[in-house]
Amino acid sequence: MSAAPTTHTYPLTAPITSAPGVGLRRAEAFQRLGIRCIAHLIDHLPFRHELEQAEGAIADLTPGHVGAARGEITACRVVRKKRGGRFEAVLIDHTGRLDLVWFNQPFLASRIMPGMRVRVQGKAERRGPMLQMANPHWEALPDVGAEPGARAERLRPVYPATEDLPSHVIDKAVQGVLHGALAQLEDHLPEGFRRERELPSLAAAYRMMHAPEHEDEVKAARRRLVYDELLMLQLGVQMRRAQLRAMMKAPALETNPKIDAHIRKRLPFALTPAQDHVVQQIASDLAKTSPANRLIQGDVGSGKTVVALYALLLAVAHGAQGVLLAPTELLAEQHFHTISSMLKASRVRLALLTGSRDASTRAAEAERIASGEIDIAIGTHALLTEHVRFHNLAVAIIDEQHRFGVHQRAALRAKMDDETTAPHTLVMTATPIPRTLALTVFGDLDVSTIDGLPPGRQPVATRWVRPPQTEEVWDFVRTRIDQGEQAYVVLPAIGEDDDDAELFDEGAPRASLRSVRSTLAQLSQGVLAGKRLAVMHGRLSRDEREATMQRFRAGEIDCLIATTVIEVGVDIPNASIMVIDHADRFGLAQLHQLRGRIGRGERKGVCILIAEPSTEDGAARLNAIVRTTDGFALAEEDLKLRGPGELIGSKQSGQLPLRLTQLPRDQDLLMQARRDAARWIEQSPTLSRPEEKVLHTRLWKRYGSTLGLVDVA
Structure with a gap:
């Protein structure tokens, strides 16, 4: 039933102690849930409703x-x-x-x-x-x-609660203030707009969420509040995009047949039609004086690095500099070695700058970058430190954007001598991102997709076996090694006491997990005795990891037993076998990324998953990875199974302000909100019309600092 009317009003800014039945001691329990005032209480939404008899x-x-x-x-x-x-x-x-x-x-x-x-x-x-x-x-x-x-009988809301603040206590406090608080609530959406979209008022949505009369009211309330979340996010990214284009300038890097031919001559192979299409989109962006902001995504092994290199070389062709930012030292090192190899016959000057390099080397490289002696700088967040300045930065490539936020992109703009100048920015993702998620997380970016594989790349065959078949797997690995091939064995932990393993909270307890160390002992004394085995994990130094990968590439190691540090690494064309133990402990995107390390040579890759999943989700992930090698299809499946965290990283996922939105379920509302936001910002770029005052205030409160918006209203 509806909240009973009361003559008492509750200002939204009033402390939580003003709610009936909330004294100082109970207020402390509310504050531990982040509820300090009446507005926080009303905004503490139930996650389900139960029929109260x-x-x-x-x-x-x-x-x-x-x-x-x-x-x-x-x-x-x-x-x-x-x-x-x-x-x-x-x-x-x-x-x-x-x-x-x-x-x-x-x-x-x-x-x-x-x-x-x-x-x-x-x-x-x-x-x-x-x-x-x-x-x-x-x-x-x-x-x-x-x-x-x-x-x-009524639909009783069930709230996120704690042991000392159960749901029914929260419910009682909410019902006590609901009518009086909602009378103070201003709606940020104009009435005519709500009618056009068939949305209830904000006050009605909160009333129906906290005190619904029937299920249809819950659905209507959820639709309004989900739309609000998505509209606010899209308004924020659309406004940021418009502001960057209006307030920032970038160097125009025009191409012509001579420059294009010169750059393509430096590339290791002819571009595929898919790569060529994306290169043309990038060249069109970089020719403009407004900063490019483009997301480049493609499946594992689709050749994103070569496309990024084209953009970097276009900057060099114009006498400017480029930078490639990677989230980890290992990935930065891989990019440095890959690009160095591609450009070994050219005069392009490269530098690698990471946090683990000694201070004097970093200082020397920073000086060369600042003087313009370096054409392309490759590194980690160390490149974002204050003492690193660029002589003439024109293009910035950010690999795995989910590890870098808006503040890092702003730090890159701060490297420019002129505050109104920004580099062209291209973002690369490690694995494909579903369209709905790309529009949500990267809504301010144009999206380019490399939807094909380079010539000669064969799909990797994937099999899932149960632990009792493990001995057969090792026999298969031995046979293939005897035929001159090389193998990876991937495990989730370094040792049995490994506290750093990135594992899902499911399946066998950690004590029963096979690890890098135990597997090395088992194989070296068993079926792979006499073979050249080595280990690779994050606790090894950079020099040790690099030396191991060089030996593996040179064919001096038959089987590399490793953690997921090999998720990115130097290409090993002769590595055609991969065994992933406890495969149910990894996400779909991670399994697909690991699988992409093999099958890069003439021989067809074979990936074997060993697992006895204890959950339906774990089994669903394994069935999906066996069923298809299409990274885009797997990304959509991962979104359904695990939500956005696995695809974009848990940190970025946690920062998403989407409490109610569920993707892909709410993709229709997302597309509607995106269209509405684009039209709104086009008509009112600063949201300064009188009827937009509440909307403007709430948008700035939510996204002003997060997205680096400039309040010019």
């Missing part, structure tokens, strides 16, 4: 059916067992007795005591002559004199 007398409860009753607790006890225990209580009313039992919740002994009046809801069952409810939902009631009347 109409109350009846204990004698009217029907065995086998869900019901609700209230009464007095007359007895309690804790029954302890070796494996868990139970808390029991007796509830009576004027018609009879109801036995209550909660399993594995002994702490209730400090919450439920004889003499208390409580309301319970659950399924009643006959236990001999007695009626019983197991694990019922319960809440304490005031003394009889202050006790409200029996409740009618």
Whole structure:
């Protein structure tokens, strides 16, 4: 039922202690949930709704059916067992007795005591002559004199809660202030716009979320609030995009047939049609005086680095500099070696700058970058430090954007001598990103897709086997090594005591995980005895990792046993076999990226997954990776299975302000919000019209600093 009207108003900025029943002690529990004022309380949304049954007398409860009753607790006890225990209580009313039992919740002994009046809801069952409810939902009631009347049936909101602040307490506080608080709420969407989009008012949406009369109201409320999340995000990125184009200039890097031919001569192979199409998009961007902001995505092995190199060489052709930023030292080193190899016959001057290089080397390289002696700088976030300046930076390539945020892109712009000048920026992703997620996370970027593989690249065959078949797998690896091929074996942990392993909280306990060390011992003394084995993991120094990869590439190592540090690395054309143990511990994107390390030579790659998944999601991931080698299809599947975190990184995912939005479920609302935001910013670039005052304020509060917006309204 709806929240009951009250004559009391609650200013949204009023402290949480102004809510009925919230004293100082309970306010501390609310504050631990981030709820400090009435606005925070109203914005603390339920994550589901449950049907709260109409109350009846204990004698009217029907065995086998869900019901609700209230009464007095007359007895309690804790029954302890070796494996868990139970808390029991007796509830009576004027018609009879109801036995209550909660399993594995002994702490209730400090919450439920004889003499208390409580309301319970659950399924009643006959236990001999007695009626019983197991694990019922319960809440304490005031003394009889202050006790409200029996409740009618309603949809009860279930809130994110804590042990000392249960959902029903939050519900009571919300219902106490809802009507009075919503009377103070201003809507940031004009009434005519809401009518056109068939959206309820903001106050109505919050009322229907906290006190719905039926399921359709919950759906209508969710639709409005999801649309709000997406519209705010899209307005923010569209405004940022417009501001950058209006306020920032970039050097125009025009191409012509002579420059184009000269650059292509430096590339290791002819571009595929897909690569050529993206190069043309980039060349068109870089010829303009407004800064390019483009996302380049493609499947594993699609040749994104060569496309990025074209842009860097276009800057060099105009006497300017380029920079390639990588999120890890290993990836920066790979780019440096790959590009150095491609340009070994040219006069292009390269520099590698990472945090682990000694201070004197970093200082010397920084000086060469600042003087213009270096044409292309490659490195990690060390390139963003204040002491690194560029002589004439024109193009910036950012690899794996999800590890770099807006602030890092702003730091790159700060490297320019003129505050109104920015480099052209191209972003590369390690694996494909679903369109809905690309529009959400990278909404301010144009998107280019390399949708083909270079000539000669064969799809990798993938098999999933259970642990009992492991010996057969090692026999297969031995046979292929005997035929002159090389193999990777990938594991989730370095050793049995490895605290740094990036594992999902599912499957076998860590103690039972096979690791790099245990597998090395097993194989070197068993089926691969006599073969040249080596290990690779993140605890090795950069020099050790580099030396190991050089030996592997030279054919001096038959089998490399490693953690996921080989997810990026030097191409090994002769490596055609990969075994991934505990494969259910990895995400789809990571499995696909790992699989992409093999099959880069003449021989067809074979990837074998060893796993006994304990969850349906784990099995679904393995079935998906076996079923297809299409990275774009896998990205969509990963989004459905695990949400955005696995695809864009948990840190960036956590920063997404999307509490209610579920992709791809809400993709229609996303596309609508994107169209609306583009049209809105086109008509009112600064959101300064009188009817946009509330919208402007809320947008700046939410995204002003996050997106680096400039308030010119």
